[in-house]
Amino acid sequence: MDIRIIPIEQLNAALYNPRVDLQPGDPEYEKLRRSLDEFGYVDPIIWNEQTGNMVGGHQRYKVMVHEKGCTELAVSVVNLDPERERLLNLALNKVSGRWDDEALAQLLNELQEGGADLDLSGFDSEEIGELITEFNGMPDTEIDLQVVEDDFDVQGALDQIKEPETRRGDVWQLGQHVLMCGDSMNAEDVARLMDGIKADLVVTDPPYNVAVQSDSARLAEAGTSSIMNDDMPAEEFAGFLHAIFEQYAVAMEPTAAIYVFHPSSYQREFEDAMNAAGITVRCQCVWVKNVATFGWAQYRWKHEPVFYAYKKGKVPAWYGDRTQTTVWRAGLPTEDPLPETVWEVSKGDVTKYVHPTQKPLELLAIPIRNSSRRGDTVADFFGGSGSTLMTCEQLDRLCRTMELDPVFCDVIKLRHQATTGIEPVLLDRADPES
Structure with missing residues:
Protein backbone atom coordinates (compact mmCIF):
# COMPACT_ATOMS: atom_id res chain seq x y z
CA MET A 1 0.00 0.00 0.00
CA ASP A 2 1.40 3.36 -1.10
CA ILE A 3 0.47 6.03 1.47
CA ARG A 4 1.44 9.63 0.66
CA ILE A 5 0.71 13.11 1.95
CA ILE A 6 -0.88 15.07 -0.91
CA PRO A 7 -1.95 18.76 -1.03
CA ILE A 8 -5.72 19.06 -1.29
CA GLU A 9 -5.37 21.02 -4.55
CA GLN A 10 -4.27 17.80 -6.24
CA LEU A 11 -7.24 15.77 -5.01
CA ASN A 12 -10.03 16.06 -7.58
CA ALA A 13 -13.60 14.91 -7.04
CA ALA A 14 -14.62 12.26 -9.58
CA LEU A 15 -17.44 13.89 -11.54
CA TYR A 16 -18.96 10.49 -12.31
CA ASN A 17 -19.12 9.42 -8.63
CA PRO A 18 -22.61 7.85 -8.25
CA ARG A 19 -22.84 8.30 -4.49
CA VAL A 20 -25.25 10.95 -3.14
CA ASP A 21 -23.34 14.14 -2.33
CA LEU A 22 -24.01 14.62 1.38
CA GLN A 23 -24.37 18.08 2.90
CA PRO A 24 -23.83 19.37 6.46
CA GLY A 25 -26.95 18.57 8.46
CA ASP A 26 -27.71 15.36 6.56
CA PRO A 27 -27.90 12.47 9.06
CA GLU A 28 -25.23 10.40 7.28
CA TYR A 29 -22.93 13.41 6.96
CA GLU A 30 -23.26 14.15 10.67
CA LYS A 31 -22.55 10.50 11.56
CA LEU A 32 -19.35 10.65 9.48
CA ARG A 33 -18.33 13.97 11.03
CA ARG A 34 -18.84 12.63 14.56
CA SER A 35 -16.89 9.49 13.73
CA LEU A 36 -13.96 11.54 12.43
CA ASP A 37 -14.13 13.77 15.52
CA GLU A 38 -14.05 10.74 17.81
CA PHE A 39 -11.66 8.37 16.05
CA GLY A 40 -9.69 10.62 13.72
CA TYR A 41 -8.78 10.15 10.06
CA VAL A 42 -8.09 6.41 10.16
CA ASP A 43 -9.45 5.41 6.72
CA PRO A 44 -7.43 7.26 4.03
CA ILE A 45 -8.92 8.54 0.80
CA ILE A 46 -8.07 6.45 -2.29
CA TRP A 47 -6.47 8.63 -4.98
CA ASN A 48 -5.61 7.74 -8.58
CA GLU A 49 -2.22 9.20 -9.45
CA GLN A 50 -2.88 8.78 -13.16
CA THR A 51 -6.00 10.98 -13.31
CA GLY A 52 -5.79 12.96 -10.07
CA ASN A 53 -9.29 11.77 -9.11
CA MET A 54 -10.41 10.54 -5.74
CA VAL A 55 -11.73 7.01 -6.27
CA GLY A 56 -13.12 6.60 -2.76
CA GLY A 57 -13.55 8.97 0.18
CA HIS A 58 -15.33 11.99 -1.28
CA GLN A 59 -17.35 12.59 1.89
CA ARG A 60 -14.31 12.19 4.15
CA TYR A 61 -12.55 14.78 1.99
CA LYS A 62 -15.44 17.20 2.45
CA VAL A 63 -15.39 16.89 6.25
CA MET A 64 -11.60 17.02 6.59
CA VAL A 65 -11.22 20.04 4.30
CA HIS A 66 -14.36 22.09 4.91
CA GLU A 67 -14.95 21.26 8.58
CA LYS A 68 -11.40 20.76 9.86
CA GLY A 69 -9.49 23.03 7.49
CA CYS A 70 -6.91 20.45 6.35
CA THR A 71 -4.61 21.62 3.55
CA GLU A 72 -3.08 18.19 2.86
CA LEU A 73 -4.22 14.65 3.50
CA ALA A 74 -2.77 11.17 3.69
CA VAL A 75 -4.06 9.13 0.75
CA SER A 76 -3.74 5.56 -0.49
CA VAL A 77 -2.33 5.88 -4.02
CA VAL A 78 -3.37 3.71 -6.98
CA ASN A 79 -2.34 3.95 -10.63
CA LEU A 80 -5.25 3.02 -12.88
CA ASP A 81 -6.55 3.88 -16.33
CA PRO A 82 -9.91 5.73 -16.38
CA GLU A 83 -11.98 2.57 -17.02
CA ARG A 84 -10.45 0.58 -14.17
CA GLU A 85 -10.74 3.65 -11.93
CA ARG A 86 -14.52 3.71 -12.52
CA LEU A 87 -14.77 -0.01 -11.84
CA LEU A 88 -12.90 0.41 -8.55
CA ASN A 89 -15.19 3.30 -7.60
CA LEU A 90 -18.23 1.10 -8.12
CA ALA A 91 -16.68 -1.79 -6.21
CA LEU A 92 -15.79 0.44 -3.25
CA ASN A 93 -19.35 1.74 -3.11
CA LYS A 94 -21.07 -1.59 -3.68
CA VAL A 95 -18.96 -4.45 -2.35
CA SER A 96 -19.06 -4.93 1.41
CA GLY A 97 -19.17 -7.84 3.80
CA ARG A 98 -22.47 -9.22 5.03
CA TRP A 99 -23.34 -8.72 8.67
CA ASP A 100 -23.83 -11.65 11.00
CA THR A 133 -35.24 -6.70 19.62
CA GLU A 134 -35.01 -9.42 16.97
CA PHE A 135 -32.01 -11.28 18.35
CA ASN A 136 -31.95 -10.45 22.07
CA GLY A 137 -35.68 -10.47 22.81
CA MET A 138 -37.44 -12.70 25.33
CA PRO A 139 -39.54 -15.70 24.26
CA ASP A 140 -43.21 -15.22 23.45
CA THR A 141 -44.26 -16.61 26.84
CA GLU A 142 -43.15 -13.29 28.33
CA ILE A 143 -45.78 -11.47 26.27
CA ASP A 144 -48.56 -13.97 26.94
CA LEU A 145 -48.95 -13.17 30.66
CA GLN A 146 -52.56 -12.21 31.29
CA VAL A 147 -53.79 -9.45 33.57
CA VAL A 148 -57.26 -9.26 35.09
CA GLU A 149 -58.89 -6.32 36.84
CA ASP A 150 -58.81 -6.75 40.61
CA ASP A 151 -62.16 -4.93 41.03
CA PHE A 152 -60.87 -3.39 44.24
CA ASP A 153 -63.43 -1.19 45.97
CA VAL A 154 -61.52 2.08 46.24
CA GLN A 155 -64.57 3.88 47.64
CA GLY A 156 -64.93 1.23 50.33
CA ALA A 157 -61.26 1.60 51.23
CA LEU A 158 -61.66 5.36 51.49
CA ASP A 159 -64.63 4.86 53.81
CA GLN A 160 -62.38 2.77 56.11
CA ILE A 161 -59.72 5.46 56.36
CA LYS A 162 -60.84 7.91 59.03
CA GLU A 163 -57.29 9.10 59.71
CA PRO A 164 -54.50 7.89 57.39
CA GLU A 165 -51.96 5.54 58.92
CA THR A 166 -49.35 6.67 56.41
CA ARG A 167 -47.29 9.77 57.17
CA ARG A 168 -45.37 12.04 54.84
CA GLY A 169 -41.92 10.49 54.35
CA ASP A 170 -42.97 6.90 55.12
CA VAL A 171 -41.45 4.06 53.08
CA TRP A 172 -43.50 0.84 53.03
CA GLN A 173 -42.74 -2.67 51.79
CA LEU A 174 -45.71 -4.25 50.01
CA GLY A 175 -44.57 -7.78 49.23
CA GLN A 176 -41.92 -7.34 46.54
CA HIS A 177 -42.88 -3.71 45.94
CA VAL A 178 -41.97 -0.44 47.67
CA LEU A 179 -44.30 2.51 48.30
CA MET A 180 -43.24 5.93 49.55
CA CYS A 181 -45.41 8.82 50.65
CA GLY A 182 -43.33 11.57 49.14
CA ASP A 183 -42.82 14.28 46.58
CA SER A 184 -41.77 13.24 43.07
CA MET A 185 -39.95 16.58 42.63
CA ASN A 186 -37.80 16.02 45.71
CA ALA A 187 -34.44 14.38 44.98
CA GLU A 188 -34.11 13.10 48.57
CA ASP A 189 -37.53 11.44 48.43
CA VAL A 190 -36.74 9.82 45.09
CA ALA A 191 -33.37 8.59 46.40
CA ARG A 192 -35.04 7.05 49.47
CA LEU A 193 -37.66 5.34 47.33
CA MET A 194 -35.20 3.92 44.80
CA ASP A 195 -32.57 3.04 47.46
CA GLY A 196 -29.77 2.68 44.91
CA ILE A 197 -31.93 0.72 42.43
CA LYS A 198 -32.32 1.99 38.87
CA ALA A 199 -35.66 1.59 37.09
CA ASP A 200 -35.74 -0.73 34.08
CA LEU A 201 -38.98 0.94 33.01
CA VAL A 202 -41.04 4.00 33.94
CA VAL A 203 -44.81 4.13 33.49
CA THR A 204 -46.18 7.42 34.74
CA ASP A 205 -49.34 9.48 34.77
CA PRO A 206 -48.43 12.93 36.14
CA PRO A 207 -51.10 15.54 36.93
CA TYR A 208 -52.44 17.15 33.76
CA ASN A 209 -53.00 20.62 35.28
CA VAL A 210 -56.65 20.50 34.26
CA ALA A 211 -58.15 20.36 37.77
CA VAL A 212 -59.63 16.88 37.36
CA GLN A 213 -62.17 16.12 40.10
CA SER A 214 -63.23 12.80 41.63
CA ASP A 215 -66.90 11.99 42.14
CA SER A 216 -66.12 10.42 45.52
CA ALA A 217 -68.20 11.91 48.34
CA ARG A 218 -65.57 10.72 50.83
CA LEU A 219 -62.84 12.69 49.07
CA ALA A 220 -65.09 15.72 48.72
CA GLU A 221 -65.79 15.67 52.47
CA ALA A 222 -62.06 15.49 53.16
CA GLY A 223 -61.35 18.28 50.70
CA THR A 224 -59.16 16.00 48.55
CA SER A 225 -61.42 15.28 45.57
CA SER A 226 -58.94 16.92 43.20
CA ILE A 227 -55.46 15.65 42.36
CA MET A 228 -52.60 17.35 44.16
CA ASN A 229 -50.54 19.64 41.88
CA ASP A 230 -53.29 19.58 39.23
CA ASP A 231 -54.25 23.26 39.08
CA MET A 232 -51.16 25.48 38.79
CA PRO A 233 -50.31 28.64 36.86
CA ALA A 234 -48.66 27.79 33.52
CA GLU A 235 -45.16 28.85 34.55
CA GLU A 236 -45.35 26.91 37.81
CA PHE A 237 -46.64 23.82 36.00
CA ALA A 238 -43.76 23.98 33.52
CA GLY A 239 -41.31 24.07 36.44
CA PHE A 240 -43.13 21.14 38.03
CA LEU A 241 -42.76 19.06 34.85
CA HIS A 242 -39.07 19.91 34.50
CA ALA A 243 -38.46 18.86 38.09
CA ILE A 244 -40.22 15.49 37.83
CA PHE A 245 -38.57 14.47 34.57
CA GLU A 246 -35.17 15.41 35.98
CA GLN A 247 -35.86 12.95 38.80
CA TYR A 248 -37.04 10.27 36.39
CA ALA A 249 -33.89 10.70 34.28
CA VAL A 250 -31.73 10.15 37.37
CA ALA A 251 -33.74 7.09 38.43
CA MET A 252 -33.74 5.34 35.03
CA GLU A 253 -31.33 2.76 33.69
CA PRO A 254 -29.67 3.95 30.45
CA THR A 255 -31.79 1.45 28.47
CA ALA A 256 -35.06 2.13 30.30
CA ALA A 257 -38.12 3.20 28.36
CA ILE A 258 -40.52 5.74 29.83
CA TYR A 259 -44.24 5.90 29.01
CA VAL A 260 -45.91 9.19 29.88
CA PHE A 261 -49.69 9.67 29.88
CA HIS A 262 -50.38 13.34 29.11
CA PRO A 263 -53.10 15.74 27.94
CA SER A 264 -53.16 17.07 24.38
CA SER A 265 -53.52 20.60 25.73
CA TYR A 266 -50.14 20.41 27.51
CA GLN A 267 -48.34 18.12 25.07
CA ARG A 268 -45.69 20.72 24.21
CA GLU A 269 -44.94 21.46 27.87
CA PHE A 270 -44.54 17.76 28.63
CA GLU A 271 -42.21 17.16 25.70
CA ASP A 272 -40.15 20.30 26.40
CA ALA A 273 -39.61 19.17 30.00
CA MET A 274 -38.67 15.66 28.89
CA ASN A 275 -36.18 16.97 26.33
CA ALA A 276 -34.61 19.26 28.92
CA ALA A 277 -34.01 16.18 31.10
CA GLY A 278 -32.36 14.28 28.23
CA ILE A 279 -35.44 12.18 27.46
CA THR A 280 -36.41 11.83 23.79
CA VAL A 281 -39.90 10.99 22.54
CA ARG A 282 -39.83 8.10 20.08
CA CYS A 283 -43.53 8.02 19.25
CA GLN A 284 -46.96 8.77 20.64
CA CYS A 285 -49.39 5.96 21.43
CA VAL A 286 -53.10 6.50 21.89
CA TRP A 287 -55.45 4.80 24.34
CA VAL A 288 -59.02 4.63 22.98
CA LYS A 289 -61.58 4.41 25.78
CA ASN A 290 -64.94 2.70 25.70
CA VAL A 291 -66.66 5.84 27.00
CA ALA A 292 -66.22 9.50 26.15
CA THR A 293 -65.77 12.18 28.79
CA PHE A 294 -68.87 14.02 29.93
CA GLY A 295 -69.10 17.62 28.79
CA TRP A 296 -70.37 20.08 26.23
CA ALA A 297 -67.37 20.27 23.90
CA GLN A 298 -68.02 19.92 20.16
CA TYR A 299 -65.74 16.87 20.18
CA ARG A 300 -65.92 14.83 23.37
CA TRP A 301 -62.62 13.26 24.42
CA LYS A 302 -62.58 9.49 24.02
CA HIS A 303 -58.85 8.92 23.90
CA GLU A 304 -55.70 9.68 25.85
CA PRO A 305 -52.20 10.14 24.39
CA VAL A 306 -49.13 8.40 25.79
CA PHE A 307 -45.53 9.30 24.95
CA TYR A 308 -43.12 6.39 24.42
CA ALA A 309 -39.67 7.81 25.16
CA TYR A 310 -36.13 6.94 26.19
CA LYS A 311 -32.83 8.51 27.20
CA LYS A 312 -31.20 10.53 24.43
CA GLY A 313 -28.49 8.59 22.60
CA LYS A 314 -29.62 5.24 24.04
CA VAL A 315 -31.82 2.44 22.74
CA PRO A 316 -34.71 1.41 25.00
CA ALA A 317 -35.01 -2.25 25.97
CA TRP A 318 -37.81 -4.00 24.10
CA TYR A 319 -39.33 -7.42 24.75
CA GLY A 320 -42.52 -7.24 22.70
CA ASP A 321 -42.88 -8.91 19.33
CA ARG A 322 -42.62 -7.09 16.01
CA THR A 323 -46.37 -6.82 15.50
CA GLN A 324 -46.71 -4.01 18.05
CA THR A 325 -47.87 -0.66 16.67
CA THR A 326 -48.90 2.63 18.18
CA VAL A 327 -52.56 1.60 18.45
CA TRP A 328 -53.20 -0.31 21.67
CA ARG A 329 -56.29 -2.54 21.53
CA ALA A 330 -57.51 -4.75 24.35
CA GLY A 331 -60.91 -5.36 25.85
CA LEU A 332 -62.82 -3.79 22.95
CA PRO A 333 -64.25 -5.60 19.90
CA THR A 334 -62.08 -5.07 16.82
CA GLU A 335 -61.44 -6.68 13.48
CA ASP A 336 -57.69 -6.20 13.87
CA PRO A 337 -56.30 -8.31 16.75
CA LEU A 338 -52.94 -6.53 16.78
CA PRO A 339 -52.14 -3.61 19.11
CA GLU A 340 -51.34 -0.34 17.40
CA THR A 341 -50.44 3.20 18.42
CA VAL A 342 -54.04 3.64 19.47
CA TRP A 343 -54.60 1.45 22.53
CA GLU A 344 -58.27 0.45 22.59
CA VAL A 345 -58.75 -0.72 26.16
CA SER A 346 -62.08 -0.75 27.92
CA LYS A 347 -62.18 1.18 31.17
CA GLY A 348 -64.63 -1.44 32.39
CA ASP A 349 -67.14 -0.33 35.00
CA VAL A 350 -66.15 3.33 35.36
CA THR A 351 -68.50 3.73 38.31
CA LYS A 352 -65.89 1.89 40.40
CA TYR A 353 -63.16 4.40 39.53
CA VAL A 354 -62.71 6.83 42.40
CA HIS A 355 -59.26 8.28 41.80
CA PRO A 356 -59.73 10.95 39.10
CA THR A 357 -57.17 9.46 36.68
CA GLN A 358 -57.40 5.76 37.55
CA LYS A 359 -56.23 3.45 34.74
CA PRO A 360 -57.32 -0.14 34.00
CA LEU A 361 -54.69 -2.79 34.72
CA GLU A 362 -55.04 -4.26 31.24
CA LEU A 363 -54.00 -0.92 29.77
CA LEU A 364 -50.89 -0.59 31.93
CA ALA A 365 -49.95 -4.17 31.09
CA ILE A 366 -49.26 -3.19 27.46
CA PRO A 367 -46.17 -1.03 28.10
CA ILE A 368 -45.05 -3.17 31.03
CA ARG A 369 -45.06 -6.35 28.92
CA ASN A 370 -43.36 -4.71 25.95
CA SER A 371 -40.60 -2.85 27.78
CA SER A 372 -39.69 -4.97 30.81
CA ARG A 373 -39.06 -8.55 31.89
CA ARG A 374 -40.12 -10.52 34.94
CA GLY A 375 -38.08 -9.38 37.91
CA ASP A 376 -37.42 -5.93 36.42
CA THR A 377 -38.00 -2.75 38.42
CA VAL A 378 -40.81 -0.48 37.25
CA ALA A 379 -41.01 3.06 38.65
CA ASP A 380 -44.08 5.27 38.93
CA PHE A 381 -43.77 8.45 41.01
CA PHE A 382 -47.53 9.18 40.83
CA GLY A 383 -49.02 6.12 42.50
CA GLY A 384 -52.66 7.23 42.60
CA SER A 385 -54.79 4.25 43.62
CA GLY A 386 -51.96 1.79 42.91
CA SER A 387 -52.84 0.54 39.43
CA THR A 388 -49.23 0.38 38.22
CA LEU A 389 -48.19 -1.51 41.35
CA MET A 390 -51.08 -3.97 41.00
CA THR A 391 -50.27 -4.59 37.32
CA CYS A 392 -46.65 -5.26 38.28
CA GLU A 393 -47.90 -7.71 40.92
CA GLN A 394 -49.67 -9.78 38.26
CA LEU A 395 -46.79 -9.55 35.77
CA ASP A 396 -44.06 -10.39 38.31
CA ARG A 397 -42.31 -7.01 38.14
CA LEU A 398 -41.00 -5.06 41.13
CA CYS A 399 -42.73 -1.71 41.46
CA ARG A 400 -41.30 1.31 43.26
CA THR A 401 -44.02 3.90 43.49
CA MET A 402 -44.46 7.32 45.10
CA GLU A 403 -47.71 8.97 46.16
CA LEU A 404 -47.97 12.42 47.72
CA ASP A 405 -51.39 11.94 49.34
CA PRO A 406 -51.25 9.86 52.59
CA VAL A 407 -54.90 8.82 52.10
CA PHE A 408 -54.16 7.24 48.73
CA CYS A 409 -51.00 5.65 50.14
CA ASP A 410 -53.31 3.85 52.57
CA VAL A 411 -55.58 2.90 49.65
CA ILE A 412 -52.61 1.36 47.81
CA LYS A 413 -51.65 -0.62 50.91
CA LEU A 414 -55.19 -1.92 51.39
CA ARG A 415 -55.52 -2.75 47.70
CA HIS A 416 -52.31 -4.79 47.64
CA GLN A 417 -53.18 -6.60 50.86
CA ALA A 418 -56.69 -7.43 49.61
CA THR A 419 -55.23 -9.17 46.55
CA THR A 420 -52.16 -10.84 48.04
CA GLY A 421 -52.93 -11.25 51.73
CA ILE A 422 -49.53 -9.69 52.49
CA GLU A 423 -49.51 -7.08 55.24
CA PRO A 424 -47.58 -3.86 54.55
CA VAL A 425 -44.36 -3.38 56.51
CA LEU A 426 -43.07 0.06 57.49
CA LEU A 427 -39.43 0.24 56.37
CA ASP A 428 -38.61 3.81 57.28
CA ARG A 429 -40.27 6.83 58.84
CA ALA A 430 -38.44 10.07 58.12
CA ASP A 431 -39.62 11.92 61.21
CA PRO A 432 -41.09 9.69 63.97
CA GLU A 433 -42.17 12.77 65.94
CA SER A 434 -44.33 14.21 63.16
Missing part, protein backbone atom coordinates in the same frame (compact mmCIF):
# COMPACT_ATOMS: atom_id res chain seq x y z
CA ASP A 101 -26.95 -9.97 12.40
CA GLU A 102 -27.03 -11.99 15.62
CA ALA A 103 -23.37 -11.26 16.38
CA LEU A 104 -23.92 -7.61 15.44
CA ALA A 105 -26.92 -7.35 17.79
CA GLN A 106 -24.91 -8.91 20.62
CA LEU A 107 -22.00 -6.51 20.04
CA LEU A 108 -24.28 -3.47 19.96
CA ASN A 109 -26.07 -4.67 23.09
CA GLU A 110 -22.77 -5.16 24.95
CA LEU A 111 -21.56 -1.70 23.91
CA GLN A 112 -24.83 -0.13 25.03
CA GLU A 113 -24.78 -1.88 28.40
CA GLY A 114 -21.24 -0.60 28.85
CA GLY A 115 -22.46 2.98 28.38
CA ALA A 116 -21.02 3.51 24.88
CA ASP A 117 -22.43 6.27 22.68
CA LEU A 118 -23.90 4.17 19.87
CA ASP A 119 -24.36 7.23 17.66
CA LEU A 120 -20.65 6.81 16.89
CA SER A 121 -21.26 3.36 15.41
CA GLY A 122 -22.93 4.75 12.30
CA PHE A 123 -26.17 2.91 13.12
CA ASP A 124 -29.21 4.95 14.08
CA SER A 125 -31.37 4.14 17.09
CA GLU A 126 -34.13 2.55 14.98
CA GLU A 127 -31.69 0.12 13.35
CA ILE A 128 -30.10 -0.75 16.68
CA GLY A 129 -33.46 -1.22 18.36
CA GLU A 130 -34.70 -3.55 15.63
CA LEU A 131 -31.55 -5.68 15.77
CA ILE A 132 -31.52 -5.96 19.55
